[in-house]
Amino acid sequence: MAVTTNLYNYDPSVGAAIFFAILFGIITLIHTYQLIRTRTLFLIPLLVGGYFELAGYIARTLSAQETPNWTIGPFIIQHLLILVAPALFAASIYMELGRIILLVHGEKQSIISRKWLTKIFVGGDIGSFLAQAIGAGSMAGHSKSAVHTGQTIIICGLVAQILFFFLFIATAAIFHLRVHTRPTQKLLSEPAIPWQKHMFALYGSSFLILIRCVFRLVEYAQGRDGSLMSHEIFLYIFDSVLMWGTMVISAVAHPSEINALLKGDGALAVRKVVYVYRMVSNMAV
16 A cells, blocks of 8 residues: 655644544444434434544544554545535434424425425535545545645535535524514414424534534645644544534434424434433323
8 A cells, every 4th residue: 555654744643533533433323322213314414424423533543553654545534534524414404404394384484495495405515525525535646736626626515515504504594583483383382392492403513514614614725734734633623523512412402302293193202312202292201
């Protein structure tokens, strides 16, 4: 396997990579348990993203152990998987909003119909995912032109992801404001529906992903000689911590509750991360 000494602008930390491999391993196993028990299938992309993060930090650990004679394999695996995982998180968040709209019978309050909401945002997310993956693959080339081309493609993918996220957050906020101001008939008859709890969790996750995408955009815009790519600490602060936080939010305010309320009696939902209860007439037992 080809060995090179110019893949990183620093000596990557083995300890930090192991630490985040453990964190993502734990939270991903929790999500696996939650999904299997509740069959909240629209969270499959988020779960896959968690395994991407886990595999990415395992590969980063292996790559860091090769310092200073890094091989291209572990480097490109960690670079690719850590880069594209948040796009999978975003896909589940987009689908969650559609289900909240359906739950409260609030399609008229949404500026984008529920029929098109998931198609538009998940479609844009797939495009962003593919652009970032192709760009990361191009950066595996040894020539400066290949690296430059890869960075440009990644920047385009990140710009698209950020634009779709801003539109999504605006769509969610307008819907939230309209329903809060003028509740739907469904909410008037069933005011205990916990839709706002999940809206705020959705905002939290979206905010973390958005900060991370802006960081990555600036990082790639600066290039290999920029301060962000030259200091490993920024990766862990503005990517690793934020994406782990995104998974924690979804594990604590688990969207299986929305899923169970839509399915009705007998459906399972998660409470307090690991406790699974059965929905009966919109009540937990």
